Amino acid sequence: MRTKVKDLLKSKPGQEVTAKGWVRTKRGNKNIAFIALNDGSTINNIQIVVETANFSEELLKKITTGACIAATGNLVESVGSGQAVEIQATDITLYGEANPDTYPLQKKGHSMEFLRTIAHLRPRTNTFGAVLRIRHAMAFAIHKYFNDKRFVYLHTPIITASDCEGAGEMFQVTTLDLNNPPRKENGQIDYSQDFFGRQTSLTVSGQLEGELGAMALGEIYTFGPTFRAENSNTPRHLAEFWMIEPEMAFYDITDNMELAEDFIKSLVRYALENCMDDMKFLNDMFDKELIARLEGVVKTDFVRLTYTEGIKILEESGEKFEYPVSWGVDLQSEHERYLVEKHFKKPVIMTDYPKDIKAFYMKQNDDGKTVRGMDVLFPKIGEIIGGSERESSLEKLEARISELNMGRETLEWYLDTRRFGSAPHSGFGLGFERLLLFVTGMSNIRDVIPFPRTPKSAEF
Numbered sequence: 491m492r493t494k495v496k497d498l499l500k501s502k503p504g505q506e507v508t509a510k511g512w513v514r515t516k517r518g519n520k521n522i523a524f525i526a527l528n529d530g531s532t533i534n535n536i537q538i539v540v541e542t543a544n545f546s547e548e549l550l551k552k553i554t555t556g557a558c559i560a561a562t563g564n565l566v567e568s569v570g571s572g573q574a575v576e577i578q579a580t581d582i583t584l585y586g587e588a589n590p591d592t593y594p595l596q597k598k599g600h601s602m603e604f605l606r607t608i609a610h611l612r613p614r615t616n617t618f619g620a621v622l623r624i625r626h627a628m629a630f631a632i633h634k635y636f637n638d639k640r641f642v643y644l645h646t647p648i649i650t651a652s653d654c655e656g657a658g659e660m661f662q663v664t665t666l667d668l669n670n671p672p673r674k675e676n677g678q679i680d681y682s683q684d685f686f687g688r689q690t691s692l693t694v695s696g697q698l699e700g701e702l703g704a705m706a707l708g709e710i711y712t713f714g715p716t717f718r719a720e721n722s723n724t725p726r727h728l729a730e731f732w733m734i735e736p737e738m739a740f741y742d743i744t745d746n747m748e749l750a751e752d753f754i755k756s757l758v759r760y761a762l763e764n765c766m767d768d769m770k771f772l773n774d775m776f777d778k779e780l781i782a783r784l785e786g787v788v789k790t791d792f793v794r795l796t797y798t799e800g801i802k803i804l805e806e807s808g809e810k811f812e813y814p815v816s817w818g819v820d821l822q823s824e825h826e827r828y829l830v831e832k833h834f835k836k837p838v839i840m841t842d843y844p845k846d847i848k849a850f851y852m853k854q855n856d857d858g859k860t861v862r863g864m865d866v867l868f869p870k871i872g873e874i875i876g877g878s879e880r881e882s883s884l885e886k887l888e889a890r891i892s893e894l895n896m897g898r899e900t901l902e903w904y905l906d907t908r909r910f911g912s913a914p915h916s917g918f919g920l921g922f923e924r925l926l927l928f929v930t931g932m933s934n935i936r937d938v939i940p941f942p943r944t945p946k947s948a949e950f
């Protein structure tokens with residue numbers, strides 16, 4: 491039976507154990523070798539002590555960085571520094587060699603750019619092991635948070651015929667022959683012959699279906715992959731990312747803000763309480779203020795600010811922005827970060843945006859100009875959450891849909907929620923990888939997802 495390294499390191503010496511994993515390093519001399527073995531259960535390695543006289547030279551030669559082995563032996567107190575226990579090997583099985591001339595993860599300290607080109611192997615590095623364990627812990631904490639609050643996990647579809655955000659940034663899904671698609675008399679492609687009998691895409695958000703769920707189950711959340719064909723090659727955008735979208739009946743925008751703030755704080759707290767080994771590593775290697783920043787956020791009240799107030803602060807800041815600001819413009823991340831990092835030095839929840847820069851479903855304010863949207867802005871990240879109170883009036887929603895020339899025929903089912911038993915409700919979307927950027931201190935979103943999809947890049 492194999493014991494995981496994480497458990498071995500906490501075990502009492504004086505018993506026979508087996509560890510299985512990948513060799514990080516092997517050092518030593520003619521008589522004795524020390525193997526650092528990692529199995530992914532923790533950032534820490536277990537040391538295997540090998541008396542070379544007891545093993546064949548042939549076998550020992552093949553135990554190189556990257557090789558996979560099983561080591562059985564006595565767990566003993568370690569005399570060396572750095573670990574409490576180590577394994578005095580009596581038996582070693584070699585599962586898989588890793589040729590030192592070709593295995594790419596030989597020396598330490600590869601650049602993040604290089605590691606992206608070997609995303610199939612980078613989980614074997616300390617950094618990606620730490621990031622991927624934290625990613626798992628955050629996913630678990632998200633389900634736990636909502637389950638404890640008795641939200642229902644609703645699985646919303648990945649393939650859809652509607653554009654929730656109305657930005658036209660969708661990846662089309664089709665089985666038509668792209669070299670010779672069927673055409674209607676007017677020359678347009680005849681989607682009635684496509685797989686679903688209509689034009690379909692990968693979803694940009696599960697919100698619209700989430701609202702259907704909230705109008706029956708009260709409080710729901712979705713947590714799934716979403717897709718955006720926006721040509722944004724930035725450290726904060728992915729073409730395929732994961733989003734957490736709670737949707738709640740009977741919440742107004744203030745309730746929505748309170749939930750968003752409590753949700754993020756509780757996730758950060760979970761990371762601090764459960765991922766300290768990995769966070770300490772990332773703190774030491776990449777971002778010396780990581781843990782302090784996370785502890786700070788948990789204790790801080792987020793600033794609440796309207797868009798109009800925010801614009802005023804930016805206009806009066808005297809700061810030279812690449813994109814100039816004035817009322818009506820969509821905020822760029824430089825503006826968001828100025829407010830959060832320089833002006834307030836805390837997370838900001840910004841509300842009441844001009845309706846023209848926000849999606850059709852947001853509740854319209856009485857001023858006729860703004861809508862009840864809310865974005866949560868974070869240090870180093872910018873927008874981490876986008877959400878709103880939803881327009882619950884059928885008339886107002888219909889008016890907005892036609893004002894925006896949206897294909898109403900794909901939204902009739904959605905309008906039924908307003909037609910039958912409409913209710914005030916709200917929700918938001920948290921970008922999972924943006925959360926992970928914050929929690930891990932990584933600076934590029936490509937490094938917090940196992941296999942990133944970005945413009946011109948879909949390998950692995």
Ligand code: 4AD
Pocket residue numbers: 654655694695696697718720726727728729731733735736873874875876877878917918919920921922923924
């Ligand atoms: O602000 P967004 O576009 O909002 C929605 O999709 C709403 N339907 C959510 C809702 O109310 N249920 O996206 C929500 C969040 C953003 O705040 C950001 O964190 C993340 O999703 N996000 C991205 N993350 C990575 N790459 C991208 N291209 C992203 N686009 C949005």
Ligand code: MG
Pocket residue numbers: 865873875876
């Ligand atoms: Mg947004």
